[in-house]
Ligand SMILES: Nc1ncnc2c1ncn2[C@@H]1O[C@H](COP(=O)(O)OP(=O)(O)OP(=O)(O)O)[C@@H](O)[C@H]1O
């Protein structure tokens with residue numbers, strides 16, 4: 001008879017690997033990949049042209065800012081489509097019930113799926129570095145601000161993923177999962193836009209919570225610890241909600 | 256091997272099972288029998304670790320399903336009511352995945368997966384995508400999934416549901432063959448099925464245990480009377496009165512579809528007495544046309560009612576001829 005402790009540490013990786021295999025086993029992953037690359041490539045190109053025309057070509061940082069502000073939109077568009085199936089599909093198929101009968105903790109299940117989505121995202125970001133590399137070959141520049149901008153984008157994406165993961169755990173409908181995630185992210189994005197309506201105190205709170213404002217500093221090559229902490233907390237908060245959502249089967253039962 | 260003590264499960268204000276207690280010895284096959292909503296799946300999910308009980312405690316292979324959940328789960332192979340597997344995986348890769356999740360060492364993985372596939376007769380489709388398999392095969396994959404990791408306890412929730420009769424027979428053989436050193440708890444709606452597979456039956460009704468017994472004893476307890484369905488071209492009232500006079504008949508009543516000139520009747524007879532020939536003779540005597548005559552088993556629901564109420568009043572009255580036969584098999 002087997003003991004549950006054998007290979008316990010790797011269960012996260014087993015789940016993560018199965019998720020990635022499932023993702024790349026379907027055409028959706030490739031379509032998302034392609035759309036992401038096309039869009040971010042297009043934005044890079046058009047921003048570059050814009051900078052060349054409008055300004056004499058020096059302010060590389062200015063270019064980063066444009067490109068990354070555009071890229072976050074692409075990330076916003078794509079990531080909910082990646083996270084939507086993580087739990088929703090398992091709930092729909094009923095495989096989640098089996099998962100709960102294996103000797104694996106809920107935390108490990110969540111970690112495995114979360115890491116799979118993050119890995120997918122990082123994989124998707126990788127080719128976007130090619131244009132920058134070409135540019136560097138043509139005219140070397142200070143890479144630190146670029147890396148900072150990438151860090152910001154990764155933190156932002158990871159925060160999106162945790163939110164999407166949570167929503168996915170709430171429904172068995174993938175479309176609902178994606179739509180609600182869009183709703184929440186867009187809300188966090190634009191909630192500072194109606195500055196006029198809010199008074200000073202609330203505005204300060206809203207500014208503090210706005211994903212957009214937090215990301216902005218990174219695109220300028222500035223790492224503010226508070227921003228990093230914010231993204232970390234945002235991510236942790238939604239992972240915690242996901243955990244609670246899985247635990248709710250105790251009183252809700254199995255779908 | 257399994258011990259359940261005072262287990263209840265509530266979903267919100269709804270109580271799905273209440274105060275369930277039973278024990279299952281090593282090597283035993285126990286059937287959970289009960290109508291829809293009786294609480295079979297809820298009980299099995301608690302044993303399989305899907306969710307904890309609201310109150311009471313359960314132990315599987317010596318491990319508490321709440322306090323020592325991971326160890327308990329490692330000792331259980333579970334076949335869910337809703338057969339499910341990752342559609343895009345092949346049978347083989349799926350079983351390997353399950354093995355790794357259950358902590359089977361890499362070296363033992365192929366051996367176990369092959370053994371499980373052979374035991375369940377899915378070795379021929381090892382490389383097929385699960386989504387492309389027929390229902391019966393997916394069901395077997397589900398059983399194979401439960402076998403991976405050599406669990407001491409198998410919890411099988413309606414393993415034969417939705418299979419054709421031949422597959423049902425095969426599944427029964429399969430389950431019996433699993434018995435050797437395992438403890439099995441299975442659930443079903445079908446009385447004959449537990450008779451053929453189980454050492455002991457636990458009957459659930461509305462979330463409570465109403466009987467625990469061997470299949471043979473249970474059968475004796477519920478077989479209080481016989482029931483016959485008959486269709487005769489005759490005036491209804493006359494036919495009813497005439498047939499009531501046949502020896503061994505307890506009562507005769509109208510069944511749905513009965514109209515003058517075509518009497519459809521349900522006849523209750525004394526226990527252990529086959530009066531079908533007498534009835535046919537009585538009908539022939541009057542020169543009526545006999546269109547149909549067959550004995551009808553009591554439905555599970557009716558049997559539950561007798562067990563719940565402890566007497567056979569309900570059987571005598573429960574003469575709904577129409578919804579007879581889902582377990583007469
Ligand atoms: N998640 C849930 N939320 C609320 N009620 C539930 C939930 N799951 C089950 N129930 C209720 O609990 C009762 C027992 O359900 P259970 O699934 O255990 O029955 P069962 O004996 O397996 O029935 P069936 O033969 O239909 O499979 C039912 O009345 C059901 O409606």
Ligand SMILES: [Mg+2]
Pocket residue numbers: 295296297336412
């Ligand atoms: Mg059930």
